[in-house]
Amino acid sequence: xxxxxxxxxxxxxxxxxxxxxxxxxxxxxxxxxxxxxxxxxxxxxxxxxxxxxxxxxxxxxxxxxxxxxxxxxxxxxxxxxxxxxxxxxxxxxxxxxxxxxxxxxxxxxxxxxxxxx
Amino acid sequence: xxxxxxxxxxxxxxxxxxxxxxxxxxxxxxxxxxxxxxxxxxxxxxxxxxxxxxxxxxxxxxxxxxxxxxxxxxxxxxxxxxxxxxxxxxxxxxxxxxxxxxxxxxxxxxxx
Numbered sequence: 001x002x003x004x005x006x007x008x009x010x011x012x013x014x015x016x017x018x019x020x021x022x023x024x025x026x027x028x029x030x031x032x033x034x035x036x037x038x039x040x041x042x043x044x045x046x047x048x049x050x051x052x053x054x055x056x057x058x059x060x061x062x063x064x065x066x067x068x069x070x071x072x073x074x075x076x077x078x079x080x081x082x083x084x085x086x087x088x089x090x091x092x093x094x095x096x097x098x099x100x101x102x103x104x105x106x107x108x109x110x111x112x113x114x115x116x117x
Numbered sequence: 118x119x120x121x122x123x124x125x126x127x128x129x130x131x132x133x134x135x136x137x138x139x140x141x142x143x144x145x146x147x148x149x150x151x152x153x154x155x156x157x158x159x160x161x162x163x164x165x166x167x168x169x170x171x172x173x174x175x176x177x178x179x180x181x182x183x184x185x186x187x188x189x190x191x192x193x194x195x196x197x198x199x200x201x202x203x204x205x206x207x208x209x210x211x212x213x214x215x216x217x218x219x220x221x222x223x224x225x226x227x228x229x
Contacts, residue, residue, distance in 0.1 A: 006160075034216045043205065043221040044161070093160050095217070106151070106209075106217055111160040 002028050004096045006109025013084055013116055021079045021112045023094030028107075029074035030096035035067075038091040038111075050077055084116045120144075121208050123220035132229045136193040140206030140220055143187070150182055151207040151217060152191045154200075161205055165191070196227045 003026040013019050023033060032051050036044040048064075050056040050071035058064045068080040077096075081088055094109040120143040130136045138152075149168050153161035167173045167180040167189065179192040189208075193200055203224050207217040 036219075044219045046216050046218070049216055091158075106163075108160045108162075113158070 002096075002098060002107040004030075004094065004107045004109040006094055006112060008112060009110060010113045011115070013114070015085055015116055016083055018080055018082045019084055019114060021081075021092055021094070021114075023077045023079070023096065023109050025075045025096045025098070025107070028096075028098040030077070030098060031074065032097045033071055033077040034095040034097070034106075035069060035077075035079050036093045036095065038093060044093060047079075081114065084114070086116045089114055089116045121206055121218050121220035123204075123206050123223050125221055126224040127226050128223055129226045129228065130196050132196060132198060132227055134196050134227075136196045136200070136225055136227070138191040138193070138204050138206075138223050138225070140189045140191075141187055142189070142206075142208045142218075144208070144210060145184075145187065146210050147184075147187075147208045149209045150180070150189045151209070152178075152180060152189075153205040153207060153219075155203045155205055155222065157203075164204075193225075196225075198227050198229045201225055201227050 005024045007022050035047045037047050038044050046059050047062045048056045048058045050069045052071050052074050056069035071077040093111045122141045151166045152164045154164050155161045165180045167182045173180045177194045181190045203222040205222045206220040209217050
């Protein structure tokens, strides 16, 4: 089946530094990737949608200059949290969607637990 | 405003019972519907998807969809303690490249 690898699984960083999270589709080409954020006891909130080779589309309230998304290939998307602050501490999850129609394969990565200290 | 609503629970059932989880959605244009299970600290895992009105069965799980009522449910038969998790309902408008919109999830606790 479709597999999405997400790294790192956990990261602790100091306030003011940047953190990069990678999301790779291992056995399929992901035409679209989605980035979600989940705070404790909350649901997954969509942050942005990225299509290979084009700029990401951000949801209302998500700062595009703070959360940089790059989708340079059909198998890799990265999310960089710039100048991280404690309020950015959250569980970040990517989802990749393969080709083959709009109902084809929403596969989730294993998530990244970010703690900003 | 596209919304997916779920009762947060917790829903508590004894082992072997049927657990019934419900979800409503606001956008009548929604085309596809998914149930995910999420254990604490883990990423969601897909249980079932459903696209047409009616029931869809897969093992102990049955998804039910009623587009007229904008309602989708998940039944878990013969509930097991390992089913204890948060169940997320997700909806998609069906347009190419659009994301899943999630409800807040219902926490299920199955006691042995």
